[in-house]
Every structure is written in C-alpha cells, then in structure tokens.
Amino acid sequence: MKYNFNQIEAKWQKYWADNQTFKAENNSEKPKYYVLDMFPYPSGAGLHVGHPLGYIASDIYARYKRHKGFNVLHPQGYDSFGLPAEQYAIQTGQHPAITTKENIATYRRQLDQIGFSFDWSREVRTSDPKYYKWTQWIFIQLFESWFNYDTNKAEDITELIKLFEAEGNTNVNAACDDEVENFTAEDWNAFSSEKQQEVLLQYRLTYLAETEVNWCPALGTVLANDEIVNGVSERGGHPVIRKKMTQWSMRISAYAERLLQGLDTIDWTDSLKESQRNWIGKSVGASVAFNVLPNVTLSAVEGSHTIEVFTTRPDTIFGVSFMTLAPEHDLVSKITTPEQKAEVDAYIEATAKRSERDRMSDVKTISGAFTGAYAEHPFTKEPIPIWIGDYVLASYGTGAVMSVPCGDQRDYDFAKHFDIPIPNIFEGIDISEEAFADKDNTIIANSDFINGMNYKKATKRVIYELEQIGQGEGKTNYRLRDAVFSRQRYWGEPFPVYYVNGLPQMIDTEHLPVELPEVEKYLPTETGEPPLGNATVWAWDTESNTVVENDKIDNNTVFPLELNTMPGWAGSSQYFNRYMDPNNDEAIFSKEAIDYWQQVDLYIGGSEHATGHLLYSRFWQKFMFDKGYVNHDEYAKKLINQGMILGTSAFVYRAGGNIIELKKGNKARSFVKEIKFDKSIFIPLYYNEEEDSNFKDNLKKYMSSEDLEMLNSNPKYSWIVYNNEIHADVSLVNSSDELDVEGFKNWREEYKDAVFLDENGEVIKDNDVYKVRRDVEKMSKSKYNVVNPDDIVRDYGADSLRLYEMFLGPLEQYKPWNTAGITGVYSFLKKLWKLYYSSLEGGQEGVLKVTDAEPTKDNLKTLHKTIKKVEEDIENFSFNTSVSTFMIAVNELTAQKCRSKAILEPLLILISPYAPHIAEELWEALGNTESIATAPFPEFDESHLVESTKVYPISFNGKMRFTMELPLDMSKDDIEATVLEFDKTKDQLQGRTPKKVIVVPGKIVNIVG
C-alpha cells in the first residue's frame, strides 16, 4: 500500500466532521483546557502559507492536550467586519455581507484541508447579528457604568446618580471628563433631565465627546494613526486633516493602572508586555502650580493666573530657569504682554501652519517665543520668564512644563538657543556641554532645603513642601488616551443608540440586535454624513421598539438612530468568552459555561495586535469582571506571538525596464562610465566616442527604442536610472533557483520578447540556464512570492505542510518560506509509512508488516527517548525540534528493522498532533476502531534510557581530542587513572605532566598542562 496522502487526508477530515471528534463539552469529568487562535479577517485573497503557522502550533498543542486527558476547547471564527469588503462594495455595489460570506467559504475550505481540530459547532462571526447583538449589549453595559477610583472598579451608573442626589459631585472620585463643573445635591436635583443626562455622559465608560480626529475628506472617514503614512492616507494617498467631531469614546484611561498591574499576573512575552507598558506610559511625579506674576503693563487685572505643570523630576525644581507653554495653551493669550504680542502671535500662526507630522519629524529645529510674562518660583519666589515653544505638546500632561535646562536636554537646547541661564543644581556634574538626566547618581546642590539629598529623598521632600504651601502634590500621569469608538463606515456594528434632542439614548437590551440597515450606496452622504446616512429605514420607534422608515421621525415617539458604526476591535474584544457558549440567545454566555471554561489557557496570535486588540480586550475583560460577568480580570493566562513567514522572492533582470530617474547635468562624468548592474541599472548617457565606440550599440541593448529616441531628442539628460529588476513568480523557479524562462516569457505579455541579463549585465542567450536572485521579503501578491497552501496540500499533503511549517524554525521567529525544503518532511512521512507497510515491487500493494514481536532494547530506547523529547518540546512550544526528533526516531527504527507493535503504536500517538491524518490511518491499520484523537499519551519510562557506560570526551586545555568509553559507575579517581594511562593521552601530553585533571563524572574529562 502506498502513502496516498490525498486520499487519506480527505478520508479523515470527513471522519472528524461526521463524528464531531473535536466537539468540546461544556461539562466534563476531564480537566478543561482552552486553546485559542486569533480569529482571521476573511480577506478575498484567501490564505497563504504564512497564515496557518499559528493555527498549526495551537492545533498541535490542542491535540496534545487531548492525548493528555483534557477536555479541550479549540474554537475558530471570523472577524468578519472590516474595510476591504466595504471598499469592494463601493467599487462594485456588491453587498459586503455577500463578499464576506464568499470569503469565509474559501477560508473554511482552506482551513479544513489542513486538518485542524477546531470545534466548528462554536464558530462565531462578528458580522452576524446573533453575535453582534452581544457586542451591542456590552456597549450598553459600558454606557450604564462609571469608574469609581475609590473602589477602583466600574460601578452601575445608578450608584452615581444616588451619590449626586445625596451629596453632589464634590466628593465623587470618578474617572470623568477633564472639565466637569462642581455641583451640590441641590444643584443636581434642580437640574433638568437634559442637564442631568449631559452631566452623566461625562462620567459614563462610553461617552460622546468632541474629539480631534484624522479626517480624510476624500475617503469621507476618520483614519486611525496607523492608517496614515507620511501625512496622507495609506489607501489612495489622500490628504488628511485634523478635525473636531462628536464621537463615541471608551474611557479606557480609567483602567490604565489596572491594565498596567495586570501585566504582572499573566504569562505573555516580555516584548509584548513592554509594548503595553510603553503604551500606557505611566509617569510618577508631581503637579506643581506656578503663580503668574501680575504685570504692570497689563491694564485689565483679571485676577491671578496659575500655570499647572506636571514633572517627573520635582527634585530639580530649584533648577527651573524658565517655563514653556504649548503654543495652543489657553493662558498664552491672557498673559502675553503688549510688547511681545506681535512676536507671539506670529509664532503661534507659524506653528499652526505646520502639520502635526512636520512638528514631529522636525525635532531638531528649536523655535519659540517669549510671552513677556513671568511666573513666581514656589520656593525662591524669584520671577521665571514664561516662553512658548512647540516642543511642548498640548495633548500631554497640562501642556506646560517647568523647564530645567541642566536636567533635560530639550530644555537645555532651548535655553542655549535663546540665551536663557542654565543654573547647575547637581553636585560635581559638568553641564557645559549637555544636560545631565541621570537621576540615580545625583546629589542635589544649590537647592535650599534639599541640598545634599539624592533623587528619591529630594523628590519626597519637595512634594511634601509643595503640599504645605498648597502649590502642588504627588501625581501620576498616563500616556494612554481614551479610545475613539466611532467609525464613519458601513460594514461595522451599528450602535444601539438613538437621539432625543441630541442626547443619546440606549435601546433596551431586550430589543437587540439592532441590525445594520440596507443602503443604496456605501459611501458617505453628500452632506458628509457616514454611510448609514444613506439608509432610508433607520429610525427608532420607541412604541413598537423597532427600526422604522426615516420619514416617520417625529422626535416624539420616533427618533433618529446613530449613523456611526463601531470600530474593528469592538467585535474582537469579547469573542473569546462568547466561544464558551456561542449559541446562547439569552445571555452573552451562561454562568455554567464561564464557570467551567474560566479563561483562555493558551492564546496564539500575531504581535501586531500588541497595543490594539490585546489591550482593548483586556480592558473589556476587566470591565466584565467588575460587573461580575466573568471570574478572571485577565482573559488569557498565556500568550504566544507566532512569527511571520516571509516569502522568498525571485528576481530577474531584463534589459530595459522602467525608468525610475532621469538626471541632467555633466555630473554624469563623475559617475560610472560603465553600465553598472545592481538592483537597478545606471546608464550614463555621456560617453566618449573614442573611448567606447560600442557604447551606443550597448545602449540599444539595455534600452527600448522608444526610450532611446526620447533621450536622443532630449539632450539635457546625461544619465538614466532604470529599474530593471523584476519579480518573477516563485512558481516559475525550481529548487535550484533556475527560472523557467519559457514559462516566464509567457507569464506576461510584455516579457514575451524581453532580453535578460545575468549578474554582470551580460545578455543571456536562449539556451543558458537563468539563475534568479533570491531575497526574503514579506509575502505579498505584488511581490509574486505568495505560496498558496492549496498547492502544497495538493502536492505533498496537509501533514507535510503542518510538519514543514513547524520544522522551519522556532514558532516566535520570523523565517522565510522555501517550498524546495518541504521534500525533507515529505520523505520523512514516506519513511514513516514504510515502517508499517512493506513496499512491494511492480506496483503491488504493500502489506502491513507490524507484528507482536517483543521490542528490542534499542527499540525501547528510541521510543522512550522520543517520548521524553517530544513531551518537553511541546510543553516548551519548541515544535521545530520535535520534528527533528521524529526524523531521528524513524531513521533509527528503520535501521533497527523494528516491526514491533509495542513500539510502532505509541509512536503514532506522539506524531499524531503534528501529522494527524497519517497517524489516524496507520492507527486504524493497526486494528484500532476509535480515532487516535483521545488515545492516552505514552508514558515515559526512564529505565529504558539508563546506560552503563558513557563515551567521555577527553579534552586537553578545553579542546576535545578524542573520546573514551568508560563505565558510568567508575569513580572520579579511577577515571582519572584510566584516562592518564591511555596511549592517546600520552601522545597528547608528549611527556608533560598534567597540572590538573578535571573529571566531571558522566560529562567530561579535561586535562590541563
């Protein structure tokens, strides 16, 4: 019998589906284990070989855990809302739901043929109303909650209302908007209902606010920062402007500290935790209030102003020699003196013109203006000049800093530039060249009551003194901003929100889901409203509690619905919990389900979600925990980031190509005289007839006649840069990097008559072998280096694909794909097959050759060595090394001519997580009637590995020279004596007496001297 992988794989995939082999039960006698993948966005391009890497790893782990006796939850679904389907709808008019459905069908087919052990009965799709019903439900829960800093958790909004009714808001310690007016209980009770709603909105965990957003007029939507490249939209390159819009926001900043602390309790990679820590950006310091000195020239005395600053270095307060405000700071207009007004206004105008991006990229240029005003130092009472400068960001801290030039390089540079004094407050530190920012090795000087103190002590003391005079306190700042939660898009979750007098009202949860309406066009409306503005049936009837036609809006019982939709991360922020009970229509999940599954034990996915999905979902989980819906405030115990599989692009060089640059001027003389060959080709058009009479002929070789003509009629150009490097489709290149020239020429019309060049720029003749240049790049369609798993499965089988993806290298690492290498694992599978089936000559069917023979000592040693290593490897997620281990085991057992069922049967269980189809097939051939999926993992027995001797490496001065086999129970002294007596030792020593002999029993012998 031959190893017919296509037939075997189809057979077992059908068997698993028919028998629901991997269906997880919500209650079981077995211990539970939850293995989760980041669910994919089903794009139109389908999967390439890079996509399944993480899924294969998690599948191996899930299958391993089943062998280890666990009830494993290993679900899969689709993050199926998103922009590409919407863009496609805009272009073609096809409803995104149809596109999405088609793409999902492709994904499912591709996933199925790789043989994953997903429990498909639990599939979720974020765009399915049955699913997003619960996304809307969570949104409402957030709306109905506020964050109490006293209890450090989210509480019901009704609790807050009770507090307001009883005592106003002065004693409420809540996460809320920056500028909330103070009111008493009487005030509150006297407020109109609208006023009360407005106030509450400032406290809710999801709230409406005027937010400055990146607005792209051409696309008619708000873009996230990472959708903007070089100041224009990533898609289409349209200009992006800053615009204020009323948007839903999530008060994630309330959870900043808990999100930070929680990182210490979870087993995620350090780099990922570090990313999140940086993103949260906690800074501990103090806020200090500086009083602005009244200025005699300012006639209107509007009372006193104070500038509040945040600093992480209160210990340097005596080093302040100026203050700097962001140009946008509110106080600027109020404190600027008449003499300085012109200069300040000019500066503000100049800064306003510079885009955010210019300001960021142009860090080097120092600019600013003096306001003419002075503030009073809180301790010395000396006047401090107040400047404005765009190195101070309005959006961080208070938008103002106390500038300590001796301790901060930016302040230092600013002071140098504007000739502001730089007082030195560090003992024995030279600051004539640059600022001294090292706070750990500092003794403070010239600083009144903190002289001689170190950073820690001085900081404490300064904060204490500031508190005494009421001009400051210890404060912690976070970089984490609230997350904008509105998108001006069609293909997303609609909000369960309608508006009464402009104030948002939640739709009762019992009427969810509010389904996405149909629209004619998926673009924003002509008046600039989001795509849902095109919907004609998009109003909420509060009597029937249904969505009705817009023309019924009377703002009495029928109201307009929210036109924005939710962002991509909404649907992915609780999907892991929904998998526990995905078909529940009564609740997001049942209590029984969450109590049983608890939390994700292992989560595998890409690191690109470090500060997006992985942070937002932690936030929602903490919220769900506060509300008592879940029992862990971190949802994933352990997280592994799989690395990316890169493509190995193939490059060919053709004569001609695309002109990428034309240069003029006689500078060409100093450039290459010859034609230089690299990624691009430089052709100097200046040449000396005498020196190179062939040059003109050569030019014809490299350039098209049109280009040549254009240049001849355009004498101002003196050299030309061609990009003659083109990507060849990797499928046209064989394992020895040789191009199928014929195929390549037929691949594209324009390559039909193309002339190719070799590495020296020489023209390749028809019968020459063309070797392509290979380089590793990200796998992408445009680089023609995409490898489709369908092809691999067809040619080598899913088991080969699975093994090879793991064999490529460590899971977390970035590594290139090279299809040629797959023959290694493929022949391994064939060798494995041959251990079980004899191959008979002449195409006859082989017969099963496994017998009940007693295993030999060697057989047992190989098996148990393999059990031990594979078990360790899986536990350490070192899947690449276990593939090697399998290869070694099969090679050894083949050499041993092992036919013993006692060896070959457990071997299948070891291999089954990696190559489940072949394992099932051979398992069945051995007479098993049940799937191998839950067969118990073989027990490792140390006794089979016990050796009586050890081949000792004998080294001299640390260098291994030869080996000696010695009994393991030999004593140190006996080993030393035996080794020293050995002839080869004497040869090595050549008469010298060893100074020292190191004997590590069971390890090594090292002779020094």
Next chain:
RNA sequence: GCUGAAGUGGUGGAAUUGGUAGACACGUUGGACUUAAAAUCCAAUGGCCAUUAUGGCCGUGCGGGUUCAAGUCCCGCCUUCAGUACCA
C-alpha cells in the same frame, strides 16, 4: 534617541544548569538504479593546511574579561529586525 528581540556553515536552523559547536533538513558534489528523466538509495559536505591508517590550525558579529572549560556568564562596541517617539 528609548524599549524589546536577535546575530552560529551556501540556506533554514540544533546545542539541559557553562562541559564533544554545526543535530535534523534543504542545497551542492560524487556514485548506484534507468535508454533517459523523475522517484529512490549510498557517500561526502564549516574554513584552511597537511597526509593518504592516522593528523594539525582556525572557527558561533567585533574587542576584552571570568573559568580547567564560554555560542552560553560579565564589561565595552558593531549590525539587523520590530515597536515607540519632543511624554516633561
């Protein structure tokens, strides 16, 4: 700049607490089988030198150090990748 990860043959990568560097594969070369190719099998394969029983020298990004012994530990650099960026 800061943070994190990583530098090992032609390539992907192995190497427990420091203890035989290069496992396992790919590729390459030679051979067997074949009319031929594919497939399969066998052998060699870090570099340099020597020898034809055997051997020697150098080798894990660079420079130091600790140690009987360093890819592994310490100090100082260099390079690459990723994230982040005037965060006070």
